[in-house]
Structures are given as structure tokens and as C-alpha cells.
Amino acid sequence: MEHIISVTLENKSGALSRVAGLFSGRGFNIESLSVAPTLDPSVSMMTVVTNGDERIIEQILKQLNKIIDVIKVVDLNESDAVSRESALIKVHARSEDRAEALRIADIFRANVIDSSPTSYTIEVTGDVQKIHAIIQLLQPLGIKEIVRTGRIAIAREPVRTVATQSRPLAKAN
């Protein structure tokens, strides 16, 4: 089963290769991996998409935790999470196809970020299905090049039903 794991780690040289080395050394799968610094510049946040049965995922989580540069590991499958991926797609767009390319981009709320007489570069963000769908629709026009970010994900903030009663007054001393 696919799992999205969020890893908080030290933002220093070597930390990324410790994580990557763990996956290759122990034969775990990486489907995608993306990493960038957080608000605290000494800390990076990594999103790893992997798959495996329950036992393998348990090992992956434990092994990640064991890495000394890793500060925190969260399996986002255990809570509700939102995930997104971006792609830059350079598509052939000769005169007869240009309108079609723009129409497809529009349907997916994608942006054209570069244009040449024979091509458009389209930027799209969404879940995996959306990225797959736009790629499928653009393919007949001819995709020249494609770059994807890999998925990033974040846990949803739990929605609490707001209590209507007023907060108790501070005790008077």
C-alpha cells in the first residue's frame, strides 16, 4: 500500500543521503521524494512517497527515526492529509493546436508560463490523478519535455466543532 511519510530532518549536508541510503541499502521503495528547508533554516522537511505492507512500513518508519539527523517522522496515512504535486509540461503547439492546448490548460486551471511559436510550457498543480489526466490529454499534441516535483503533503488540521459556551472567567484572586 502507498504511504506518504513526512520527515523533519537537520538541514545539513549528508542528511539527505542518509535517508536515500537507508532506502537503497535496505531495499525499500521510493516513488518520490521532495525536500526543502522550513521556516527554521536549520531544519528541512521531506516528503517521501513509498509503498510496502504493514511490516515494511513499520520498519521504514523506525529506521527513519533511527537516523540521528532525523528529528521527526509522521506517517501521513494515519491521519487525513492533503497532497499536491506540480508539473511543468512543454507541449508542441503549432498554429492548429494552440487553441486546444490553451483549452486543456484552462480546464485544469493550469498556467502557461512560457510560449514560443511552436510550443507552450504549462504549469499545473494538483493531486496525482489531475497530473495524470492533463498529461493524457496533452499527449496527442506531443509532449516535448516534462518535469515533476514529486509529491508534497501536509496533515489536515483537525476540524473541531466550535464550543458555543463562553470560556470560564479567570478566577479572581
Added chain:
Amino acid sequence: MAQLTGAEIFVEALKREGVKTIFALPGGVVLKIFDVLHQQKDIEVILTRHEQAAGHMAEGYAKATGKPGVALITSGPGMTNVVTALADAYMDSVPMVCFSGQVPTALIGNDAFQEADNIGLSRPCTKYNFLVKDVNDLAQTIKEAFYIASTGRPGPVLVDIPKDISMEKAEFKYPDSVSIRGYNPTYEGSKWKIKQAADAIMKARRPVIYIGGGVQLSGASAEVRELAEMTQIPVNQTLMALGAFPGQHPLSLGMLGMHGTYVANMAIHYSDLVVAIGARFDDRVTGKVSEFCPSAKIIHIDIDPTSIRKNIHVDVPIVGDCKCVLQELNNVLRATVNGDQKELRKPWWDQLTEWKTAHPLSYRQEPDQLIKPQYLIDRIYQLTKDRDPVVSTDVGQHQMWAAQYFHLTKPNTWLTSGGLGTMGFGFPAALGAQAAYRDRLVLCIAGDGSVQMNTQELATAVIEKLPVKVFIINNRFHGMVRQWQDLFYEGRYACSYLDQSPDFVKLAEAYGAAGLRVQKVSEVDDGIREAMAIDKPVFIDVPVYQFENCYPMIPAGGCNHEMILEDPPELQKRQGATGKAESKDTILTA
């Protein structure tokens, strides 16, 4: 405050860590450090003849003392040579700090002379590694290195020091404590889980305690003994745990696993509760995982969460230090245990005794024929046990026989390469232990194949006056390889016969050590006594019967209750036809 060079900071930091001895081999980029070491007297520097041996000596030192062993080596080939020792220490959780020289910071990445990516090379075989990029970080880094190496599940840590860092100056401030936000080992076990474990122990009818190297590392021998004696539960030991529970204790079943005793393997297979303490369910112990103790509930105590449920399902996982957890568990049990445990466990012990007597460890030594390896080890044990020796081994048949016949009684007296199975480990490891305990008897039981992987350290042994006694169980084979070829490859000895070994007696003498040869059964006792009386390193070459196989044996991937107990009939027939069954040997070395 006075400014010190990186090299001086290094030496001061080691002193603060209480380091007495380091194992080292110099090279261009570490000369500054060696120069400072040369001008002080607090730290003894043992010059080895090969970096791999420096690493194994540090391991031997660490295993015997429980304190981190320290090695210092140079960049490039120095580093690649020590990788084997680091990998060995990582597999066996040996606390060790290795310092490697590196080319000057400005040259890193330029393919400079003797440059290697030390961090990249050591990453998969160390617990952690550091590249020091600023001399102001050096003291803090060394503090962290020792802290990481010796806490939690211990392991090797590498500190890579570029040449310019050892020459630059900085203020020396040694930190009192360390805090690393991504590293917080759990020592205390969950009380709730410990209570569950105690309940399971009280309910079990056929329980077994299975201890591993973690018991040595956490110093939990006394606690294991209290647990076993209080509950009258038998104790199985892994290769790494030998000595952590007295081998001759009535509750000891001996070693389990591939070459474990019949009773130990039968006991764990038919048990209804396994109490695993500081062990990691290695494949040499479990055999076929899907059929490993099919009817048992499993309690697993380990400081490393990744060890739990890695290979097998665990019912009561307890993450924590063996000693801390067992103290708590014993407290709970002391309040719960009632009635005569001996009486309660009688049916189980009757069964165990039956297994014990059905197939005890055994060998046959005819007085007029070639020496059997088991006989030799048995005699070494009998003649030295009163002197409380430290025993190291290499890897192979002799290692398994030593594990079976040398009944150690104290923790930290058994130095062996378990996880990685590193041939060549035994001799340097023994030297490391001897360097720590100059007055103790240190024995090495080696094979003629293994010992040749590090004989150059005879020079170190002689010059540093480390009088280890190395018994070479000489069967002119890579014996374990030959055994597998006899059992699984129809006796085709591909590259297992060692037909050109040196004369080990002359080899030892050439280095200025002593050499002895024992060839007859009647000479064994005198030979051992003679070796013990020599105040020098000694190689004792003992040509033994070549085709002796090590049993019991569970074939790789086999099931624990299905042991091979003797040469199978087809092998006996084959050996009979070629004259190998007779204890005669036509290719004696001497």
C-alpha cells in the same frame, strides 16, 4: 584563553574522554596529530601494521572493557582498509570512535592524492559520521562522537578531520554535556508493557529466555540471572551473548541457532513463550522464519526499536535498555512469583533434560589418531578456566566449536565477530583486549584460514609486548566452506583447500614471537601449559583431523527442530570410499 591547534584539541578531547589507548597507523594528512601524540604520555599509541587490524583492536578493546575503542588512521587507503572493522563493529554494536585523516578542506572533491570520500564510504557502516569543517567545531564533534558511540545501541562513529583542521588554532572548550535533538535513546521500558510481560511469564508453561549481545552491552548479566533463577526459566544464548550468562549454570541450555545445542534449539522451537533480551532474531538463530517457534508468544526487550518486529512478529515489544527493563521486570515478578517455581516448571525441565541427555555435544577422540578440534578446545578450556581468560575467535568451524566447548562465565570475556563474520578478526581483537588488560590471560582461537588474514600484527604483538596466545586449529582448509561443500555440493572442494600455508611456528619466530606445534593427542596438555608459561605472544600450530564437521547444524533456511546431528550416511559413504573417514592425514604441514 590559550589557542590550541586542531591536533592539540584532539589530544585534549581524548584525555577528557578518558581514553588511555588508541590503535593507529599514520599517513600524510594525520601527521600533525601524530606529532602531538608523540609529545605526550597520557595516551598510549599502539602502532598497528594494517588499518583493518587497528579497527579490530579497537573493537577488542571495547568488547573487553565496555568503553569505546579508538582508532586513528589516514585518508584514502587508510580509510578503505578500516571499513571492514567499522562494518563489523556496526553489525555487533561495538562502541568505537574512528578518526580518519582527510585531505585539506580546499582539496576535498578534487581527487587529491590519497583522497577518498570517507563520509560516503562509512555512512552505511557507522552509527553516525562527521566531517569537521571548522576547527572551532572539533571539540564539540569529538564529544558528540563519543556520546553517540557509547549510548543507546552502541556502534562505531567516524570523525573525518581534514589536514588543515588539525593545524588551525581555536580556543579549547570541552562541552560538559551533549544534546542532539534527533537522538534520544529510550532506556526505561513502558511499565504497562513490562506488566504484560510479567503476566505472560507467569502464565507460560514452556518458557525460554533468549539472550543476545545486548545483555553484554548493557551490563545486564546479574539481572538476567536473577530473572532466570527466580522463575526457573532456561536460558538460551546467542553467539554474541556467551559469557553474559554462565555457560555451566544449571539453567543454561547453551548456544542456540545454526550450530547451537540440540536442547537449546528444541527448547525454543517447542516453547510457548520466548523472552528475547537484547537479541535481534538473526537468520542464524531463527532458521526458517515462518516456522520459528510456531506456538510461542514473544516478548522482545531491545533498546533499538528497529530490531523489534524486523524479522518476526512480537507480541509484547519493550523498547528500552536491557538492564533498566529487567530491573523493573524483576521487581514486578518478585511481588508476583509464588509457590515453588522448580515444582511448577518440573514437566518442562523433565522434557529439557530428556533433550539434553538425548543429544549432548559430543566428539570422539581416539588417543592414537589425529587431534580433534573439539578435543583441543575442550582441553584449552579445562586448563585455563581458572585464570578467567578473555577469549577471541576468528570465523568458521573453530569459532563454533569454541562457542560450544569454551564455557565462559563472565560477560565481556568473549570477543567474536558475529554479525559480519569477519575472518581475521580474532588475532587483532585479542591484541586490543590485551592492551586493555596487560595482566590478564588473553587467548585467541583461530583457524589456519582466518589467521592468515592478519598475521602481520605479530609485529605489533611483539613490539607492544602483548603476550596473546593464538591457537591455530590447522585443518588446511577453509573448514566451514569445506563442510558446506561436503554437505551441499557433493564434496567438490572449490577453493577451500589451503595447500600452501606458511609454517606458523617459523612465521611467529620470524617476527620475534614464540611458535609451538602440537601434533599428538598426548602432547596437547603439555603444549597448552608450555604456551601459557611463555611471556611472549605465541602461535600454537595444531594440525587437526581435516574432515571433522561441526554439529548440530541447521542448514541455512532450515527449521530449528530439524538439526543434522552427524555426517549424513551419503557423506560417510563418500568419505569412507576416499579414505577421509580415517583420522589419518597425509598432508601434514610439518
